[in-house]
Amino acid sequence: MNRSHDHDMAVSLTQHDRSRRAFVATLRSHVLQRMAGDLRQHFEGTVGPEHEKLGAPLESPEAIHEALKPELPFKAYSSVRTSAQEMVFDVVSDAVDRELETLNERAAQPAKKGSLTLNPALPLPKSVTGIDVHLSPGAYHEERADNDVSAGAVYDNSIDVFAFGQFGKRHNDIGATLSNYLRLKFPEFVPTSILDCGCTIGHNTLPWAETYPDAEVTAIDVAAPVLRYAHARAESMGVPVDFRQMNATAMDFEDEQFDVVFSSMFMHELPLKHIQQYLKEAFRVLKPGGVLWQMELPPMNAMPLYENFYMNWDTYYNNEPYYGTFRKQDYRRLLTDAGFAADDFIEATMPRYTFIGEAAFAESIHSDNTFDTLTGRMDPKGTRWYGFGAWKR
Amino acid sequence: MSTRRIPRKRRGQRHQFFDADGVDEVLSCVLRLTSEVSALSERLYLTERVLEAQGLNVANEVERYALSEAEESALSAERQRLIETVLAQLGASAQGAESIEDDAGGPS
Numbered sequence: 402m403n404r405s406h407d408h409d410m411a412v413s414l415t416q417h418d419r420s421r422r423a424f425v426a427t428l429r430s431h432v433l434q435r436m437a438g439d440l441r442q443h444f445e446g447t448v449g450p451e452h453e454k455l456g457a458p459l460e461s462p463e464a465i466h467e468a469l470k471p472e473l474p475f476k477a478y479s480s481v482r483t484s485a486q487e488m489v490f491d492v493v494s495d496a497v498d499r500e501l502e503t504l505n506e507r508a509a510q511p512a513k514k515g516s517l518t519l520n521p522a523l524p525l526p527k528s529v530t531g532i533d534v535h536l537s538p539g540a541y542h543e544e545r546a547d548n549d550v551s552a553g554a555v556y557d558n559s560i561d562v563f564a565f566g567q568f569g570k571r572h573n574d575i576g577a578t579l580s581n582y583l584r585l586k587f588p589e590f591v592p593t594s595i596l597d598c599g600c601t602i603g604h605n606t607l608p609w610a611e612t613y614p615d616a617e618v619t620a621i622d623v624a625a626p627v628l629r630y631a632h633a634r635a636e637s638m639g640v641p642v643d644f645r646q647m648n649a650t651a652m653d654f655e656d657e658q659f660d661v662v663f664s665s666m667f668m669h670e671l672p673l674k675h676i677q678q679y680l681k682e683a684f685r686v687l688k689p690g691g692v693l694w695q696m697e698l699p700p701m702n703a704m705p706l707y708e709n710f711y712m713n714w715d716t717y718y719n720n721e722p723y724y725g726t727f728r729k730q731d732y733r734r735l736l737t738d739a740g741f742a743a744d745d746f747i748e749a750t751m752p753r754y755t756f757i758g759e760a761a762f763a764e765s766i767h768s769d770n771t772f773d774t775l776t777g778r779m780d781p782k783g784t785r786w787y788g789f790g791a792w793k794r
Numbered sequence: 795m796s797t798r799r800i801p802r803k804r805r806g807q808r809h810q811f812f813d814a815d816g817v818d819e820v821l822s823c824v825l826r827l828t829s830e831v832s833a834l835s836e837r838l839y840l841t842e843r844v845l846e847a848q849g850l851n852v853a854n855e856v857e858r859y860a861l862s863e864a865e866e867s868a869l870s871a872e873r874q875r876l877i878e879t880v881l882a883q884l885g886a887s888a889q890g891a892e893s894i895e896d897d898a899g900g901p902s
């Protein structure tokens with residue numbers, strides 16, 4: 402029978418599983434390309450010009466949202482996108498349910514390369530337990546058995562359907578892109594200790610160990626089920642990573658321990674207060690001369706008006722309540738409030754490393770930043786990642 | 795802890811996008827149904843190709859085939875699963891679906 406992935410935490414997929422996954426992936430791609438295209442056209446061709454004629458042009462993402470709400474292309478896009486999102490988790494849960502006991506046993510094998518340190522006493526933040534984030538039932542933390550990995554398995558499998566290949570073969574493109582960006586842009590900077598915050602299943606953690614084979618790589622998350630899965634997955638791929646259950650807003654690490662602190666698609670799931678606490682902690686655990694990087698959604702002030710409306714959809718309808726507030730922040734200011742110097746702020750848009758390869762990527766790191774319809778967004782036509790951070794003096 | 799099934803419904807209310815009640819849910823049902831139909835026709839396609847490779851004319855054989863009782867109850871269970879999947883957003887419960895199985899005869 403077919404396996405979902407090329408590592409030992411994979412599940413077997415029946416023909417029926419594969420057909421349904423393929424269908425939902427196609428449906429998502431249809432919504433994000435065709436239906437999103439119709440919606441944009443309806444705005445640019447009809448709703449936008451109508452408001453201009455009335456002398457009341459739509460000048461904010463909120464105004465566009467209000468004007469589009471009663472329109473059929475918006476209702477259809479939103480309703481189908483919601484269903485498609487629900488179906489992602491639905492179609493992958495069957496295979497995970499069937500094999501959960503085996504997966505949980507497999508994950509309990511003794512470690513060979515890295516480590517897993519859980520802290521059952523750690524209180525989980527409400528921002529994680531209080532909502533089923535991006536409509537995933539039980540999100541990252543729910544325990545359904547002893548030594549449970551189900552949330553991690555669902556996550557790994559859901560990316561296959563959700564991202565229809567856009568995150569790279571091992572879902573590792575963001576981590577591969579950022580680590581190779583650093584390696585190529587700052588060749589004299591050779592980190593020996595690297596920290597990933599909010600690592601989930603470690604898919605974007607592992608490429609760091611490949612890019613910097615001599616570095617010690619540590620990854621933290623608050624949720625045990627995804628960490629157990631991350632650890633077992635990394636072990637099976639033979640990549641040494643120390644996974645630790647920890648809250649990024651109050652880390653157990655000593656001061657000045659890491660050369661790199663990074664996160665990927667993490668901050669936008671935090672309430673603003675936690676973002677501020679996390680950045681202060683990141684500053685504290687960074688060594689002088691070290692660097693902080695966040696791979697994130699691009700800030701509102703850099704993106705075209707319509708894109709800002711379009712991106713905000715998730716915060717209204719996809720159980721991403723903190724996403725809108727995060728994007729409104731001045732990212733440089735977030736970092737200076739945490740202790741970094743304004744002059745040390747860096748930001749970059751990057752093409753995807755595992756898609757375009759070393760040579761084209763090496764060339765791209767010298768080009769200017771591009772903020773357009775592909776920046777920081779999942780689109781069947783491709784994606785350009787966005788990241789920001791700062792050096793610590 | 796005994797192993798629990800992964801929940802298929804998330805917590806919290808679904809958003810209503812269409813003005814009339816139920817339209818979003820019906821659309822969700824249709825999409826789920828379409829995914830099942832798509833999976834089914836892919837399976838049928840594969841089956842026919844496999845059989846063809848064995849030299850079998852499927853169409854004739856299908857018409858003549860008689861189902862055993864065990865097969866009928868397996869098909870019935872599959873029908874029940876299909877209904878639960880299609881109606882998932884309306885919260886059709888397992889109990890509701892059981893009575894459908896009780897009432898249903900075999901496939902005609």
Ligand SMILES: C[S@@+](CC[C@H](N)C(=O)[O-])C[C@H]1O[C@@H](n2cnc3c(N)ncnc32)[C@H](O)[C@@H]1O
Binds near residue numbers: 601602648664666
């Ligand atoms: C969207 S996922 C990150 C995905 C992953 N880093 C990637 O590159 O795709 C957010 C993760 O952050 C974790 N998380 C949320 N709040 C946290 C906190 N305060 N400290 C540590 N982890 C947290 C969640 O459990 C979840 O696994």
